Amino acid sequence: MDGALILVIEDETLLRENIAEIIGHFGFRVISVPTGEEAIKVMKECTPDIIICDIMLPEIDGYEVFARVKQMPKLTHTAFIFLTVKSTRSDTRAGMNMGADDYLTKPFTKEELINSVRARLEKLSIMRQGSLEKDMFVDEAAYEKIINLTKRERKVLDEIAEGYTTPQIAKKLFVSKKTIENHRVNISRKLNLTGPNSLISFALRLKVQNPSHHLPEKQVSN
Amino acid sequence: MDGALILVIEDETLLRENIAEIIGHFGFRVISVPTGEEAIKVMKECTPDIIICDIMLPEIDGYEVFARVKQMPKLTHTAFIFLTVKSTRSDTRAGMNMGADDYLTKPFTKEELINSVRARLEKLSIMRQGSLEKDMFVDEAAYEKIINLTKRERKVLDEIAEGYTTPQIAKKLFVSKKTIENHRVNISRKLNLTGPNSLISFALRLKVQNPSHHLPEKQVSN
DNA sequence: ATGAAAATGAGTGGATCCACTCATTGTAAA
């Protein structure tokens, strides 16, 4: 979670720049905007890990922004933090009950802000990575052994993860079924996998933990 | 998220029973314990969707309980709510910065409690269901067809999701391999699945989206 | 340019999965 992307929505210019400076100083990427409209545009383009949002904004307020966030499926794993001067108990409860992940009231210290960000990132990291945990049937150490696979083997494993069967992969890569079968055997051997379905299970598990970009080390052109 | 399981840890007897009564009245299952030790025992046995925990407890305090929770992989998708009399700003920040999902201070109203619970459940529901989204290769509508499976078929699908092969499942359920094969065919037919590996792929995907408790509708004793 | 590793392909065999059909027994609801 080093290069985490954080979207800041705050209309007071000084405060916005201050927040961006603090967060940027700790190694995170920051996008800061003054209005809800611009925030929504940004959210359509990219996928922030955290959104820090004031409540009192011109036109579209913070509640409305959060409502939009909840409607965007790609942001289900984005943490939302309210940062506002509205500090009564009913204010905070309202924000949290909407489903916010944290609620910071002004004035706040640099430490409070950065600690909140860190706590949410840590939680996101745990939830994203640990989805399938230890109770699976595949050897944990196998992940490190992936680097021992050759380019072609990685490509084949990638196709398996996409759900393609041996004959389908053979067609896609313009080789014979026998070749793919041999690759599968070699992959299974290197990963210490055994038994039917163990390879497809491993590949799918890999895909879950590594959704966007495919396998480590880029594969061959085709 | 109707039959959600909620674990309450509170040493004051009256308050604990009061909380359990409120939560139970809204249709959730509740387990309430007075100490951290008992809470840890419970967490090993089952997988709560939400843990509501006081901070000041005898022996093991709330912070310690939360630290234990974070170490248990199966509880990564469990929401943790502090409920405590410690209400200063530094108290609340400390709790949230540990990674808590909400922080309620005493005294609290029935509405505040139940709204907090509801907000966390809604968020959990969104995050659990939307994990893999559209990019998979299995028919979306199949999920709704799961309810058409019989008890035995659900049990078999559950075992497949756990990674067991046909002969292993047959042994576990004390029936012949032929019976399991027939169940697999019937399941595939009902879910409109076709081709090799499609069933194991579907089952694994299901497990990802539904980590803790197994399949909808409880399975037969054995 | 030669050797090592990678990629390709084939042969064989066994185990499993998938898809059909058919039959028997139990169970629960009409």
Added chain:
DNA sequence: TTTACAATGAGTGGATCCACTCATTTTCAT
């Protein structure tokens, strides 16, 4: 009590997966 459905088991056949061995060609680095 009948009727419907669930659960069990078997037969057959084809496709795929898994595991071994062997051989040829290509690629790449020393």
